[in-house]
Amino acid sequence: MNDDDEFKGLSQLNVPLPTPEARRRAVGASLMAFDRAQEAQKKISPADQGAGGTERLMSIVSKLKGLWTMDTRRYLPAGTAALALLILAPLGYQLYSTTALTPAKPTIIGVPPVDHTTLPKGPTGTIEPRPEPAKDGTPPVANTLPAANGAYAGNADKVSALVKTETDQPQTGTAPQASPKPADEERQDEAAVLASVNQSPQPSQVGGLAAPTPEPLAAGKPMPAARDVTSVDTLADADANAPVAAQVAPAAPMAMHESVMVPPPAMAKMSAATMGARAATQVTGDKFQNFAESPQKAVATDPVSTFSIDVDTASYSYVRRALNEGRIPEPDAVRLEEMINYFPYAYPAATSASEPFKPTISVFPTPWNKGTELMEIGIKGYDPPITARKPSNLAFLVDTSGSMDEPDKLPLLQRALGLLVSTLSAKDTVSIVAYAGSAGVVLDPTPASEKSKIMSALDNLSAGGSTAGAEGIELAYQLADEHKTDGNNRVILATDGDFNVGISDPDQLKQFIKQKRQSGIGLSVLGFGEGNLDDETMQTLAQNGDGNASYIDSLSEAQKVLVKEAGSTLDTIAKDVKIQVEFNPATVQSYRLIGYETRALNREDFNNDKVDAGDVGAGHTVTALYEITPVGAAGATPTVDPLRYGQKPAVPQESPAPTLATGQSAELADVKLRYKLPGQDTSKLIEQPVTPAMAVTDIAKASDDARWAAAVAAFGQKLKGSDYAGALSYNQIKTLAAGARGTDPDGYRSEFLNLVSLAGTLSGEAAPTQPVHEKPQPPAVN
């Protein structure tokens, strides 16, 4: 309540009055469109008559399924559109050139989207005005049956009926319509029938009106004729009553002239200007969790660092997309650990499922900061042979809200899931549930061997509407539960950020997912598109569901996440994996964990098996980097001063074993790793000290993987404007990365090099050594 004051200011804005010209232009344009709509209806109607009422209605319904989607913006029934084009193309062009607004819309072509908007397709619909009648799911056929008797007040037929009541009826070309039977062509019939559905709540009103006022309606009817002359003529014909003609006639030419006379260049200019203005202020609307970078910590006071591993890679895909579109991504969108973990690393893999990890540790000089060193901790999960892979039971929960109706969303999603399905075997089961828009079970649990059935179910998904598909998520879990296997049971939520999955309270949703995870069904999230993306919720849900969140921006990314890394995405080999590093104050002065800010854990959480942490899938690699300042490092910026008083007493307390074994005192740190095997509740520990032998003094001697991780970290830090980024230029980062590219069989690393160049160009930092291929360097950038 008291919070309400925050937005109180919003009621204050004084909206300026619209200018009379703009108003006239708009009204004129709308009247033109109105005429088009009426005329299109009239012209098309006589084409095809005579089918029986019931039959036609049935055929409408089935025909709609194949030929129509509710989105009038993009799809038109081919035949009708062609006919309408033939008849109306010149008129359409005229309107097009005078409104300069929405060239592709049927309004302009002249097809009456009247009908489109009311098609009885149920909640799948997406149309400009959200279809209310569809919501309750009342079968439109039932409604329309009585209407077919002619007792309805559908658009054209109502007009026809009214026309018929007139005594003198000289209109040409409308005679067939005046027949009492609704014997029009199918399309016409749809319009009429559907219009009657729409108007059903107020039939008495319509009827009541119709009887006493035949003239205006009759007069209105001939109006659609495109030329003023015609309309005036017909008006005069229709009713000899001069005042009527006088009243209506001026309106028509006015509308015509107003809209025709608007000089198109002026409109275009205005649009260009406003478009430009928008470009500068445009923000993506995507949501990211805010976080501060982990600070430098003194080993004397904080010798232990604990975090949960994170195998997500969504951030890198998002960053890549932003850069390719010519934007520097929001700082919070750049999560270093996800950037680093995007790439495959050639760490030696563990050999058995019972001890699924083997940490690889190396220490080498920091490329962006003289005097500090990077400590790289790499782990690679056990990768079971393909034959040993457990059956998967996947329930896709697919967002079909209206906002998914963009090429990089639902269509990409369909292809992406198609890719995933193609990798599954007969042991695996797939089911599909749609939520928002067309809600409900799209595909009951089906063995993955029936690929064509699954594919056609995927193909039939269509985006539309914003109706809350209430129990979407529960439905998906229910299906997953029905066919639970001893292997991998998982709900895969694919969305562009609409988490209206049926449980609207986010905490409740989290709880629900957590609960289901405990019962053995995980959740992974695939993010699509942008503008609506809610990265934070995506991450949170996936974390609660023991799954990962991936951002799919292209088919090749889908290939990477869902096919190449299908194992790691789907087959969990260890869960709740935590890493704890204890630094040796004798050798390390301070340290800083790079990335993992959103994954930090308390020191005591490490041994607490109740505390949830990240999961590792088959063959997954995870890399963590620490920037450490060795004791007495020359040239290091001492970011944390040693304590004058606190240190001495602290040491004996913290380490009660004062006599360290030889070699132990020279160690830099001790790395501990805790994990649970799938299905177990107690964790196991892997421990590995970091010895001086693991350190190299020249970065050139570090492994390719180590240098690569360092380059990615440097890039991420620079992109997000990190305080610790140092003075490396994009060009230097690129050089560093290029030297560490290795074989790069899938081209991920080469792609990264291009991104670095792109970022250099976009940020205004020249990248002279190599021309940027994707974008010719615009002269504007200095």
Next chain:
Amino acid sequence: MPEVQGGVVDAAALGAADVGTLIALAQGGDRRAFGTLVEQHYDLIFRTAYKWSGNRADAEDIAQEVCVKLATALASFDGRSAFATWLYRVTLNAVRDLQRAKARRGRNVQALTIVSPEDQLPDQEDAAAAGELWMAVRKLPEKQRDAVLLVYAEDLSHAAAATIMGIKEATVSWHIFEAKRALKGLL
């Protein structure tokens, strides 16, 4: 009901006719009724578009777009919700469409322009509409923005906003809550 004189509704009567009548007439193909209806609601549409977009040029574009759309979409208006509610929805959809279309085009333009369009001075009205709070609210994700503006700028109840947005009332409250959280630093 409009006044009936010898079977002819005169213009004045149309002007005075209630919205339901105008809609029924327009749905039946009455051009004047439709024109009157659009005339009567142009201000509402423009005001809404202006509040959402924050500048006159966009608001005019959007309003005209909505008017054109009405010509065909009106047939689908079924009287289940109030006309104004329905009109809000059509308008908000148009706002969304225009802004998305511009965002798509804009991104590439932005990367290549020398002179930032920001340099153009907004006219005075637009400057007033560009208050910090307004700017911040308009930059929210669409649903949050719609919820906040409907409830606070249009002074509607959560329930009314829910009807317009086609979502549950609780979801509206949630969007507003999220918006407050997102803008915490600013307000």
